[in-house]
Amino acid sequence: MTDAGLPTSSMLTRFMMRMDASVDARLVAMFRICFFTGLLLHFAPSLWHLDVCFAPDVVRLPFWSTSLFRALPSLPPFVIRALGAITVGAMVCGLVGFKPRAAAVLTYAGTYTFASFNALHIQTLALVNAWAVLPVLCVCDGASRAWSVDAWRHGVEQGARAPGLLPRLVLFQVLLAFSFAGVEKLLWSWPMHNEMAMLFRTPRGYMVRDWAWDLTWLHDPRVGAVLGWITIGVEVSIVPFVVWKKTRLFAFAAYELFFLGIIAALEVPPLFYLMFASGAVFILDDDDISRVRHIFRRIARPIQRNTQRIDAEPTGADLGPVQNRRRARPAE
Amino acid sequence: MPASPPVGVELPSPPPRWPRARALAVVAWLGASVLGALNQTLAPKLFGRAFDLVLPHLKQGYVMFVEIPRTIEMHDVVRADGTRSTIADIAMPKALFYARARLETDLGMSPDLLPQICRLHAHRTGETTTFLVDEYRLHFHPERPTRTTALRCDRTGLTPVAPPRPR
Numbered sequence: 486m487t488d489a490g491l492p493t494s495s496m497l498t499r500f501m502m503r504m505d506a507s508v509d510a511r512l513v514a515m516f517r518i519c520f521f522t523g524l525l526l527h528f529a530p531s532l533w534h535l536d537v538c539f540a541p542d543v544v545r546l547p548f549w550s551t552s553l554f555r556a557l558p559s560l561p562p563f564v565i566r567a568l569g570a571i572t573v574g575a576m577v578c579g580l581v582g583f584k585p586r587a588a589a590v591l592t593y594a595g596t597y598t599f600a601s602f603n604a605l606h607i608q609t610l611a612l613v614n615a616w617a618v619l620p621v622l623c624v625c626d627g628a629s630r631a632w633s634v635d636a637w638r639h640g641v642e643q644g645a646r647a648p649g650l651l652p653r654l655v656l657f658q659v660l661l662a663f664s665f666a667g668v669e670k671l672l673w674s675w676p677m678h679n680e681m682a683m684l685f686r687t688p689r690g691y692m693v694r695d696w697a698w699d700l701t702w703l704h705d706p707r708v709g710a711v712l713g714w715i716t717i718g719v720e721v722s723i724v725p726f727v728v729w730k731k732t733r734l735f736a737f738a739a740y741e742l743f744f745l746g747i748i749a750a751l752e753v754p755p756l757f758y759l760m761f762a763s764g765a766v767f768i769l770d771d772d773d774i775s776r777v778r779h780i781f782r783r784i785a786r787p788i789q790r791n792t793q794r795i796d797a798e799p800t801g802a803d804l805g806p807v808q809n810r811r812r813a814r815p816a817e
Numbered sequence: 818m819p820a821s822p823p824v825g826v827e828l829p830s831p832p833p834r835w836p837r838a839r840a841l842a843v844v845a846w847l848g849a850s851v852l853g854a855l856n857q858t859l860a861p862k863l864f865g866r867a868f869d870l871v872l873p874h875l876k877q878g879y880v881m882f883v884e885i886p887r888t889i890e891m892h893d894v895v896r897a898d899g900t901r902s903t904i905a906d907i908a909m910p911k912a913l914f915y916a917r918a919r920l921e922t923d924l925g926m927s928p929d930l931l932p933q934i935c936r937l938h939a940h941r942t943g944e945t946t947t948f949l950v951d952e953y954r955l956h957f958h959p960e961r962p963t964r965t966t967a968l969r970c971d972r973t974g975l976t977p978v979a980p981p982r983p984r
Contacts, residue, residue, distance in 0.1 A: 501840045530911040537937065538911055544929045549873060597873060605923050605930065606911040610881050617850065617874035650843070657847060665854040666879040672858055673883045683885040686959040688951070690903060690917045691889055752918030 504654075508767065509774065510630035510647035514582065516655060516763045517628045521580035521592070523759030524615060528576070528596060531606045532569040539565055539602050548604030549597060557602045565602075571595060579622075582633020589622035611757035617658045618760070625651035652767040659764035660724055663740075667720025676717055682709025684751075697750040719743050727768050734776060737768045849875065887955050891962075892924060892931070895947040904948065908934045935970035945971040949980065 531538040541558035557565075572595025579588035593616065600607050622628055627647035629635035636645070670676070685693060685703045693703075702708055719739055726736035741762060748758040769777065833839045853875030860867045870876065892904040904924075905917040912919035924930050935948065948970050951962035967980035 497837075497840050497844070501836075501843070504843060526913050530913055534909075534911055544927055544933045546927055605927055606919070608926075610877060610879060613874050613877045614879075616872075621846075654843070654846070658850060661850055661854055662879045665858055668854075669858045669878050669880045669883060672862055673880075675880075675883065678884070680882070680885050683887075683955055684882070686955045687885065687889055688891045688953045688959070688962075691891060691921055692918050752915035754912070754919075755914050 504650050506649045507646040508649050508652050509771070510627070510636075510641075510645040511632065512766050512769075513628055513630065513647045513652050514632035515766060516652070517582060517585060517622075518580060518632065519759040519763035520615070520618065520622075521576050521588075523611075523754075523756035524592060524596065525573070525576045525580060526759075527609070527612070527754055527756040528599065528607065529573060532573055532599065535562075535565055535569055538606050539569075539599065543603070544605065545603040546605040546608070548600065548608055550601035553598055553601035554603075568595060568598060572599065579628075582629035582635050584635065585628040585633070586623055586626070589619050589628075593619040593623065609754045609757065611754055611760060614658065614662050615756065615760060617662075618655055618764075621651060621654045621658070625654065627651050655764050656767035659761055660727065663720055663761065664724055667717045670717050671721070676710065676713045679706055679710050679713060681713035681716065682706040685709055692752055694750055694752055716743075733768060734773055737765060737773075740765050740768075854879070885955070886925070889921075889953045889955065890925065891921060891951045891953065893949040893951065895949060897945060901949075904934065907938050907946070931968075932975050935968075935975050939970055939972045943972070945969065947978065948975065 537543060539557065540562075545554070545557070547554040571591060575588045575591035575595060579585050579592055596612070596619075597616065600612065625648070628651060630641055630645045630647040635641075670680075675681075682705075685698075685708075687693060689695060689698045697703060723736055723740060726732040726739075744758055744762045747753060748755075748762075849870070849872070853870050853872070856867050856870055856875065857878035867878075893901055894904050894907055895901050903917055905920050908920055910916040910920040910923075931948065931950075935946075938944070938946065946969075948968040950966040950968065952964040952966075953959055953961075954963050957963060965980045967978045968975040969978045
């Protein structure tokens with residue numbers, strides 16, 4: 486029997502042992518900060534303008550709970566204001582790592598309520614994924630073991646470890662959404678209809694950022710087709726490349742570049758980028774992190790050496806009057 | 818490269834009270850997520866529709882535009898002094914870092930939003946403006962609008978007018 490009370494030989498036990506293996510708490514903290522920042526950036530503008538977005542007489546769109554949608558006109562304004570304040574407060578608590586589980590419960594309830602009141606200014610697919618991550622944050626422990634108010638209050642040491650269940654469930658959700666986006670595109674003949682080229686054919690300001698829209702070669706249907714196939718290729722193949730240890734770092738880099746490309750070229754909600762880009766850090770295990778550190782050190786060493794050489798080179802002020810005169814002469 | 822030991826301090830965590838139930842709950846959660854993903858991708862192909870799986874995160878697929886709309890409307894504003902700007906400049910969209918795209922998508926989702934923007938702007942500033950709605954067809958000369966509709970916006974609401982001549 487294991488410490489957890491499961492028979493050691495069962496497949497379920499081995500699976501749970503892998504899921505529970507601890508991770509660097511700073512990775513979990515990084516995800517927590519990015520995730521709640523994304524939610525805050527997404528919701529705060531609408532919750533700030535409650536009279537324009539969530540008043541009974543404004544244009545509203547039902548998308549989620551119809552009963553909540555119908556309930557809005559009967560609610561007094563101070564209740565809506567209080568709900569908005571609680572939702573924003575919960576997001577801030579999650580961001581700073583103060584009782585993140587309670588913060589996740591309130592954030593889930595608040596965001597779902599406001600999205601049901603009016604989906605018009607809020608609806609995005611990233612929100613659906615956020616609602617898959619929030620229950621995990623509600624249930625699992627370990628989101629505030631580093632870089633958080635809780636860690637500071639409890640005096641947690643630097644370099645603490647966090648339980649592995651939370652990061653692994655988050656990673657599962659992020660990769661599931663990413664892979665099935667590719668499957669969905671394939672099933673709906675996305676590359677055959679060259680939807681990527683269509684995206685770059687949309688008028689300026691619709692979805693493509695201005696700098697990308699100004700690149701005329703991006704409007705070429707052949708470029709669109711290539712980019713479309715690359716997109717689907719990365720999406721569909723990410724899981725096997727992540728599972729195979731030898732290609733994991735490469736897959737991680739490709740994934741991050743992919744999302745960096747999307748946020749740089751397309752006008753998408755910051756929540757989309759912050760959640761997906763940060764959720765993938767859990768791809769890296771301790772070995773991978775030390776490999777990344779090693780790579781960065783190798784890159785940084787020559788730069789550091791050059792900087793030191795420049796710093797060590799004597800300046801005019803350090804030289805005596807004779808040398809200063811010599812330095813001045815070549816210009817004559 | 819040799820495998821390095823885990824970095825950091827392992828904090829003691831109490832063993833779970835019901836380990837088997839916990840493990841089964843994790844498997845059920847993962848299974849439900851996969852089922853939701855299959856429901857949004859395969860079920861519409863096999864059964865013609867996706868089933869309602871109750872939980873919010875299982876109710877939608879993962880691609881925003883599985884098909885980019887082929888006809889797109891873009892909205893601009895011509896002020897009384899003749900200056901033309903995007904509608905996002907007067908509507909103050911409730912979105913950070915993607916304001917114009919958000920507003921144009923919202924206008925595409927709800928045609929009633931344009932009169933609301935007009936009403937709020939007219940009541941706030943008292944200014945009379947002209948809204949220009951440019952319709953683009955992506956299959957047919959996407960670089961220029963195929964049709965432009967002009968709507969005067971004042972305190973009485975939106976009224977169709979002749980589009981201003983291009984300078």
